[in-house]
Amino acid sequence: MGMLIGGFTIVMGIAFIVVLLLIFSKKRKSLRLAYSFVIGYLIFFSWAVKQALHAISFDVDHPMASEEISLRLGLAGILWAVSMLFFVLAMIKFSFAAKTEEKPSK
Numbered sequence: 001m002g003m004l005i006g007g008f009t010i011v012m013g014i015a016f017i018v019v020l021l022l023i024f025s026k027k028r029k030s031l032r033l034a035y036s037f038v039i040g041y042l043i044f045f046s047w048a049v050k051q052a053l054h055a056i057s058f059d060v061d062h063p064m065a066s067e068e069i070s071l072r073l074g075l076a077g078i079l080w081a082v083s084m085l086f087f088v089l090a091m092i093k094f095s096f097a098a099k100t101e102e103k104p105s106k
Helices: 002-023 026-056 065-102
Strands: none
């Protein structure tokens, strides 16, 4: 479990840093909102994974283990859905930015 958490943290940390660098790039000023949605996606997805990992590593000898695991998995599902909303919004923003850049200027 430690290697899974460590690997996930490293990969998500690298992705987060790369997106932050892209947000503050002067060449990509028009895409800042789209990159902000990607940051939201990364944050909510990481939070969802954290909840899911807590659910699968929960002590099954606890008197209310089933309820606690169900609650954490439900919360993980909701957080994942919110992260997907951010992802879709980012893709929409990226596609509109690509369309506006393709128009020839008169």
